[in-house]
Amino acid sequence: MPTIGVDKEDFFVALGQRFTADEFQALCFDYGIELDEDTEDDPSRPPEEKPQLKIEVPANRSDLLCFEGLARSLNIFRGKEPTPTYRVLDIPEDQMQYIVVSKETADVRPFVACAILRGVRFTQASYDSFISLQDKLHQNLARQRTLVAIGTHDLDTVQGPFTYEARTPENIRFRPLNQEKEMDGNELMAHLENKHLGRYLHIIRDAPRYPVIYDSKEVVCSLPPIINGDHSKITLNTTNVFIELTATDRTKLEIICNSMVTMFSQYSSEPFTVEPVLIKEANGTTRVTPNLTPHRMEVDVDYINGCCGLDLSPASICQLLERMAYTSRPLGSSIEVFVPPTRPDVLHACDVMEDVAVAYGFNKLPRSLSHKSATVGKPLPINKLGDIVRQECAMAGWLEVMPLILCSHDENFAWLNRHDDGTTAIKLANPKTVEYQVVRTSLLPGLLKTIRDNKIVRLPLKIFETSDIALKDDSLERRVSGIDS
């Protein structure tokens, strides 16, 4: 689960209330986030650093990955703030900023989306948050930039229309962000090799052509997913922000694009508005990004009430949904729900139903186990036998041990004078240590290791284990059979 650090003072100002530790814990708990740490009384906090709240948010909620999103969601939840209407500015297509996609990009990084935030006034705090959100999205949803990479630019330093191309490394030349000199694609790879950006190089390194975004004057905006150009970098003074995103996954591209613009359009001169960009695809089609149209769903009132064990009127369900940032209205025996573009995690009516339960309060839901069917419990015969054997062994004066199931190849074979003919042991592809190379084919290695680590214990030493081993079996779906030893 991602952890977001927010300035405590500023956050409480944004929430319009100074919470006590207990009050804030309770709010987080009800909403489904977790206060991990409050650094106010942490002795290791340097005195010049302001106290922070470190808040753990669920992995599916990209709308809670920054200060702005967290504060907004909690304010809507507490009824302190209405859900904003995120709006794409109405501009005729022929007046839109546009980007032309060349067909070679299809082989390396096929998808692109852009958006513009106008009249933004950054403070140091909101600027830091903007950078940090990109970082969080890159790490989590974008799977270390493999799926999506975000570039943000000062629009006033570049000149549209833009092009999204794929060029051979020698034919790309620019001064990368915060670097001293110009370099070409190959030099850039070599230069970043051992730097912290080095871990992203593998994504395109071996491709014959690298993806690049140019402005109309051949200024490199970015070489995704590695680095932006220095020329167009955003600063505290940037007011018009050009956001471009490139991707290998179309759905993730839209999710991350919407996440960026819904979070930071609150700083646009007209809050919560975004200027669209026209994407001219290589095949001649065009589309407009971002798309902030809410996803419409119809959710059965009986389904919500049934799962929650409640008997709420459609109107009161709508009220609860409002606190979870949905727009909704009763529609016959259903609720018509508009899922905001901030909530791509909502896939099914069950996600809406859960949010009704969260807004109602999990711990306030009626508890009775309303429906109890009689079912017959029974132990698995082999495990029952195992328990009998265990009891008998223990009563006969043997100590039960539970060694690990994974062991080294030598422990399972060579050190037992056994030969591996390749037909028995399951081998792991990616163990972190030599101790986890194979799944045991015998209980002996674990028992012997236990004795090795207990040489200090008084003799006689009598230990036993009843457990499973696993053997390869190509006739089965999972290629493995479990044997109870």
Added chain:
Amino acid sequence: MAVPTTDSSGDLAVDILAALSKAETLSSSTDFPNAKFSDLKAALDRLSSRSMILYKQIDQEIPFLEPEGELIAKHGSHEARVFEVVRQALEGLSIADLEKAIGDKSVTKLGQGKAFKEKWISKGKDGKLIASVDSIKDVTREHLATIETTHTCSDAKVLAELKKRKLVRLQKEISFNIEKGPKFALEIVKEETDLTDEMLANGSWKTATFKPYNFNALGADQHTGALHPLMKELGFEEMATNRFVESGFWNFDALMVPQQHPARDMQDTFFISDPKVADMPHAEDENDKKDYDTYWDNVRAVHENGRFGSIGYRYNWQKEESLRLVLRTHTTAISAAMLHKLASRQGPDGKPPPARYFSIDRVFRNESVDATHLAEFHQCEGVIADYNLTLGGLMDFMTIFFGKMGIEDLRFKPAYNPYTEPSMEIFSFHKGLNKLVEIGNSGMFRPEMLESMGLPKDLKVYGWGLSLERPTMIKYKISNIRELLGHKVDLNFIERSPAVRLDKD
């Protein structure tokens, strides 16, 4: 006051009684400073078991000087020495000269820094060190001198600072406060430990004093066998969990974990290099009439385009990824197979009958091993499939379930889990740790996951899981998981651990 120096506990006991007859209370450190600790403790236990005295143990930490501290107490602190040398050199002093004058490089270096900080010395125009004040007060030396003579320090902050600077060490000292007990007497009466026929015959039993039974005695070591403490609390009805290996399909895809999810990273999951890949799900014996092909197709569709009312994850789903073999990362993979099996069963009404399954077995995570993480641990998991289930019913069930283990006052927090919605983390207030601790996870399986299996829409399924190691570690106060699971376990620990009665504290 008597100051006996005897080392025989018998005599010491008499001496204690004698001393106590003259004073209300005694302190072992002043009244018996030379008595050996073990003798003193034996004598006190002997007297207190007869209620002749009462005593209280006092644990104290007494400050003593470290060698460096002694040096400072004698010659002054490093900074004072530096100051003195600099002050005497009227023209100022170069660092090299200072080092020469003091004769110890580390003293010079430490002292110089501190003297600068205290603003006792500064750098002159030519870079030489000059004194900035006429005289100084060497507080460190004064504190150390006091500690050297009295072994006390009035200011705890100063003491902590001196300890941090390794000038002072704290030595534990145990002493006893002794006072008269209800049966105080100067003589120790011989206590009979056995009632003999002789005593009955001569009537001496009427007046004899009997030694009380000591129910706290440990008794002789029986060298018994024992069950492992982790297993002591088990005993549920179970699913067959003896296959450690699953395909990506059962371990992830069937459970709505998308193929790009971080859990499917090499960092988190053990992949299998041999055997290479799994088959597509299929029946393994002729009695198995389940429809695996439709299930496979449904799962793919839910991920790729959405189905059963779900918009899905909308990505390019790869068959190869689904057939990769992994060591199971949770026993939920087995629950999925059991629920799929349930879909093909028919109750009296032609629908799958309600069912409850449990399993407790080992799961595997490719984690770096430390005190709280092992690459293997036990997961206890259960599912309840029934019609008309509500979220409150799940909470009610969890309350009953944990109540049987003596865990009460549950709180439920909204959480995220790819295969359950709603999902709830279960917390309980831990009195020892004085905070809410997470004790398990639970939820209702996602409808699109269940409908893919062919289960009817109105059948709802609760699922919950918890690790066995965490509560056991709390119960047995174990801080390192390796002492509980694996070959590094201490066999003595297995033998001595009491049987678990989770309903008792």
